[in-house]
Amino acid sequence: MFKDVKKFITIVRGQKYIQLMQLEPRYHDGLNYLAESLHPRRQILKVTEILSINYNTKAIRFVSGNPKKELAPFRAGQYIGVKVDIDGVHTGRAFSLVSSPNNLAYYEIAVKSMGKNGFVSTHLCNDLKIGDFIEATEPLGRLYYNPIFHGNKLVFIAGGIGITPFMSMVRNIYERGLEFEVYFLFGCLTEKDLVFHEELSDMASKCENIHYYPILSEPSDSWAGERGFISNDLIRKLVGNIDGAMYYVVGPDPMLDYLREQFDSLDVPVQRITWEVNPPISDITKTIGWPHDISKEHKIKCKINWMTHGVKKTDEITVISSEPLLNSLERAKIPGLILKHACRGGECAFCRTNLIKGEYFVPQNVVIRKGDREHGFIHPCVSYPLSDIEIEVYTN
Amino acid sequence: MHEANTDDQKFDVIVVGAGLGGLAAGAELALNNKKVLLLEKHESPGGYASSFVRGRFEFESSLHQIDSVGTVENPRPLGKFFMKLGLMPERLQFFKPREVYCSTFYDGKSYVLPFGFKEYEDALISYFPEEELQIRKFMKVLKQIGEGAHVGIKPLKLLVKYPWFVRVLGLKLDEFLGRFFTNRRIINVVSQLWGYVGQNPLDVNALMFCAMLHSYLVNGGWFPNLTSHNLSLLLATRIVELGGTVKYNALVDRILMDGDRVIGVELLNKEHYYADAVINNLNPRCTLQKMIPPEKVPKSYLRRVLAPSIGPSIFCVYLGVNRTPEQLGLSAYATFISTSDNIAEICLQSGLEETGLIVATCYNNIFPNISPPGTSVITLITIQMGKDWHSVPPQEYYSVKDKVANDLVSIFEKYLCPDIRQYIEVCETATPLTAYRYTKNLDGSIYGADSSVYNGPAFNLPHKSPIKSLYFCGAWIDGGGYSPNLAGGRIAAQRVLKDLKKGNIGGN
Numbered sequence: 001m002f003k004d005v006k007k008f009i010t011i012v013r014g015q016k017y018i019q020l021m022q023l024e025p026r027y028h029d030g031l032n033y034l035a036e037s038l039h040p041r042r043q044i045l046k047v048t049e050i051l052s053i054n055y056n057t058k059a060i061r062f063v064s065g066n067p068k069k070e071l072a073p074f075r076a077g078q079y080i081g082v083k084v085d086i087d088g089v090h091t092g093r094a095f096s097l098v099s100s101p102n103n104l105a106y107y108e109i110a111v112k113s114m115g116k117n118g119f120v121s122t123h124l125c126n127d128l129k130i131g132d133f134i135e136a137t138e139p140l141g142r143l144y145y146n147p148i149f150h151g152n153k154l155v156f157i158a159g160g161i162g163i164t165p166f167m168s169m170v171r172n173i174y175e176r177g178l179e180f181e182v183y184f185l186f187g188c189l190t191e192k193d194l195v196f197h198e199e200l201s202d203m204a205s206k207c208e209n210i211h212y213y214p215i216l217s218e219p220s221d222s223w224a225g226e227r228g229f230i231s232n233d234l235i236r237k238l239v240g241n242i243d244g245a246m247y248y249v250v251g252p253d254p255m256l257d258y259l260r261e262q263f264d265s266l267d268v269p270v271q272r273i274t275w276e277v278n279p280p281i282s283d284i285t286k287t288i289g290w291p292h293d294i295s296k297e298h299k300i301k302c303k304i305n306w307m308t309h310g311v312k313k314t315d316e317i318t319v320i321s322s323e324p325l326l327n328s329l330e331r332a333k334i335p336g337l338i339l340k341h342a343c344r345g346g347e348c349a350f351c352r353t354n355l356i357k358g359e360y361f362v363p364q365n366v367v368i369r370k371g372d373r374e375h376g377f378i379h380p381c382v383s384y385p386l387s388d389i390e391i392e393v394y395t396n
Numbered sequence: 397m398h399e400a401n402t403d404d405q406k407f408d409v410i411v412v413g414a415g416l417g418g419l420a421a422g423a424e425l426a427l428n429n430k431k432v433l434l435l436e437k438h439e440s441p442g443g444y445a446s447s448f449v450r451g452r453f454e455f456e457s458s459l460h461q462i463d464s465v466g467t468v469e470n471p472r473p474l475g476k477f478f479m480k481l482g483l484m485p486e487r488l489q490f491f492k493p494r495e496v497y498c499s500t501f502y503d504g505k506s507y508v509l510p511f512g513f514k515e516y517e518d519a520l521i522s523y524f525p526e527e528e529l530q531i532r533k534f535m536k537v538l539k540q541i542g543e544g545a546h547v548g549i550k551p552l553k554l555l556v557k558y559p560w561f562v563r564v565l566g567l568k569l570d571e572f573l574g575r576f577f578t579n580r581r582i583i584n585v586v587s588q589l590w591g592y593v594g595q596n597p598l599d600v601n602a603l604m605f606c607a608m609l610h611s612y613l614v615n616g617g618w619f620p621n622l623t624s625h626n627l628s629l630l631l632a633t634r635i636v637e638l639g640g641t642v643k644y645n646a647l648v649d650r651i652l653m654d655g656d657r658v659i660g661v662e663l664l665n666k667e668h669y670y671a672d673a674v675i676n677n678l679n680p681r682c683t684l685q686k687m688i689p690p691e692k693v694p695k696s697y698l699r700r701v702l703a704p705s706i707g708p709s710i711f712c713v714y715l716g717v718n719r720t721p722e723q724l725g726l727s728a729y730a731t732f733i734s735t736s737d738n739i740a741e742i743c744l745q746s747g748l749e750e751t752g753l754i755v756a757t758c759y760n761n762i763f764p765n766i767s768p769p770g771t772s773v774i775t776l777i778t779i780q781m782g783k784d785w786h787s788v789p790p791q792e793y794y795s796v797k798d799k800v801a802n803d804l805v806s807i808f809e810k811y812l813c814p815d816i817r818q819y820i821e822v823c824e825t826a827t828p829l830t831a832y833r834y835t836k837n838l839d840g841s842i843y844g845a846d847s848s849v850y851n852g853p854a855f856n857l858p859h860k861s862p863i864k865s866l867y868f869c870g871a872w873i874d875g876g877g878y879s880p881n882l883a884g885g886r887i888a889a890q891r892v893l894k895d896l897k898k899g900n901i902g903g904n
Contacts, residue, residue, distance in 0.1 A: 019696075029838060030783055030839055034790060037790035149817045310667055351439070371625045371630075394643065
């Protein structure tokens with residue numbers, strides 16, 4: 001017993017000694033370098049190249065705008081949130097990186113101009129010039145190859161500009177000579193809507209385990225490839241019945257709805273398909289579950305409580321129901337009221353806001369933490385206000 | 397300059413950081429009618445006590461089980477606090493797993509250990525009948541230590557009535573168990589929960605381990621409805637309901653001082669807030685060296701703060717699986733899987749190259765509604781040191797991360813759930829870097845300073861710092877874990893209340 005107590009007393013003495021050894025108290029943050037390199041709070045990018053890759057789509061290449069900082073590494077398939085200031089509206093959108101993760105000298109994104117229906121994409125296509133600086137987030141997103149369970153037979157199905165994440169993945173597989181069996185089904189309207197077609201054909205011809213199938217729904221008579229929509233029959237024909245394949249589907253929401261039906265008759269377990277909407281939902285009123293009595297132009301009042309520099313403020317704005325609340329808040333251009341945002345798809349929770357009262361709509365497939373749902377917290381990037389609402393916003 | 401311009405800027409107490417300590421401190425102060433401001437850099441409260449969504453799954457970030465909650469009929473200290481706050485049982489319910497833990501070994505042997513002091517003893521004896529005498533002796537000592545932990549600092553009484561409480565102070569866990577058992581297997585089974593305290597059994601403070609094991613056996617282990625995010629959220633909501641203010645996306649950059657007294661805080665965006673006292677839930681190393689002018693921090697105090705080594709971090713693999721626990725054959729809540737009997741070998745080799753021990757937790761076995769019908773959420777964890785990641789080059793980070801994650805899944809697959817991979821729908825990985833990035837605890841430490849014999853309860857820092865009006869709570873003060881932090885936050889708040897009442901602080 002006394003031996004044990006003596007031992008403790010020795011330790012107490014040892015402790016004092018350790019304290020005395022701290023001659024020069026020093027702050028050492030060993031993981032900071034890794035954290036800053038992989039997850040910078042923001043990245044400043046400089047435009048070095050803008051290429052038209054078809055009549056309405058541009059590939060934009062960036063290098064790091066800060067000579068002291070390298071671009072953050074990423075996984076093929078991830079996106080960056082590009083932040084813009086369009087006539088005072090601070091907003092941003094996610095763009096998948098199309099460049100290869102093996103080359104971190106530059107990032108490349110592909111932007112399809114949506115004309116009058118677009119906002120950020122139109123701005124990037126029309127107004128961005130070589131030499132311009134823009135701000136972006138770290139690479140984010142979970143559409144990437146996961147070696148834990150994805151296996152080595154991969155089926156990529158892309159619609160239109162939904163091709164972007166796959167471009168990076170295919171480039172990565174090709175460059176590193178990865179032994180994956182890749183089936184790439186790329187659905188487009190016409191020949192002139194195709195992007196990266198030559199490069200993909202070239203990679204497929206040089207690499208026998210990459211199978212590339214462009215599929216056009218409205219091709220010209222001279223088109224020799226596949227025609228029509230990506231139906232279950234076509235998938236069966238091109239991919240065959242492969243056991244244990246992993247399917248990745250990215251495209252506009254009508255295409256995803258169609259494909260979900262097609263997949264019902266294919267014998268693919270739920271866990272072997274990942275879905276991602278790209279570009280974002282164009283018309284929310286056509287989504288399943290949207291109340292019929294609320295039209296696209298329906299307007300409501302939104303009361304915003306917030307705090308800046310120690311002063312509580314209240315603002316009231318009019319917003320339309322069919323636009324995500326986050327977009328409306330950004331459009332209101334209230335000085336100082338800037339919300340943190342990144343994914344704009346409900347997952348990252350950056351824009352988390354307290355809903356004090358009011359009705360809102362969230363697309364069915366969006367999952368929000370049950371606790372948040374129960375206690376009136378919403379993610380404005382995927383919340384569409386249906387009645388007059390009051391919110392408390394935590395500005396950045 | 398140091399003047400509050402508006403009433404909105406002036407509070408009785410500011411709490412920095414909405415971790416468990418900060419939340420408990422805020423709630424305790426709000427309960428005592430103080431005007432409190434809780435500042436949190438994230439958009440959600442809780443620190444590690446949180447959850448996140450991937451696909452159709454919501455994952456618990458960190459919690460396995462909280463001790464000292466108890467039931468409504470028989471509440472333990474934390475349960476009493478939640479009831480006093482009006483949260484339990486209407487808004488906050490707790491669930492208890494069937495067993496305290498299940499220990500599985502490479503040779504296929506499995507040990508299921510139940511809650512309850514007597515039940516645990518009986519189970520151990522049934523597995524190791526030849527050790528019955530030693531087991532009874534050990535359990536008697538465990539009881540002595542567990543009860544001694546509530547006596548307080550009364551050396552004489554402790555020495556006379558709870559001698560083992562004093563004897564265990566300087567012992568490492570492995571050494572301590574070696575006094576009772578020679579059979580390696582029983583030592584490994586008994587010491588299995590070491591991951592809930594910190595270091596491996598060769599280093600971990602036997603007192604901390606015994607106090608925890610005793611509390612789990614006597615008070616049970618509990619999991620809140622929905623997830624720990626719900627627990628954090630309810631505490632934050634309660635603070636607001638009781639008249640307090642919670643501000644998210646508010647990163648405190650500097651502690652404001654007037655002479656030798658703390659008077660408020662400055663946020664990253666230069667907003668100022670003032671109060672009679674500041675309770676700091678951040679890691680004190682960072683606070684003292686980066687947020688306060690160095691000349692204001694007594695050197696001896698700083699040395700004391702910096703003396704302990706940084707505790708361990710964690711590597712987690714979160715799996716959303718399109719199968720029920722029954723279909724997967726998972727009956728236990730938390731299963732500890734050891735790939736060897738040689739703990740020394742396992743622990744010393746554990747790192748990025750090799751993993752020897754994992755904990756597989758199936759949350760559906762404690763809270764069935766945590767995932768959609770027909771699915772389950774499983775978390776695989778292993779203890780890792782954050783410093784192992786210092787030298788990983790950024791370009792290789794993802795491949796190292798995938799490799800370690802694969803090691804964990806391989807162990808799970810080999811010993812517990814052979815066909816798991818084909819049913820995985822979502823797989824997310826958290827490394828010490830993730831822990832670091834989210835909380836800025838040095839090296840992604842999950843329990844603050846280490847829990848070796850050179851640290852631990854006997855050396856804990858005081859909640860009241862030598863800097864006037866500055867108080868601390870959190871894992872670096874109270875030791876790691878849910879209940880120590882919730883309790884510690886309350887103690888810090890009570891110190892503030894006492895000092896405010898006495899007029900030691902405030903009054904300007």
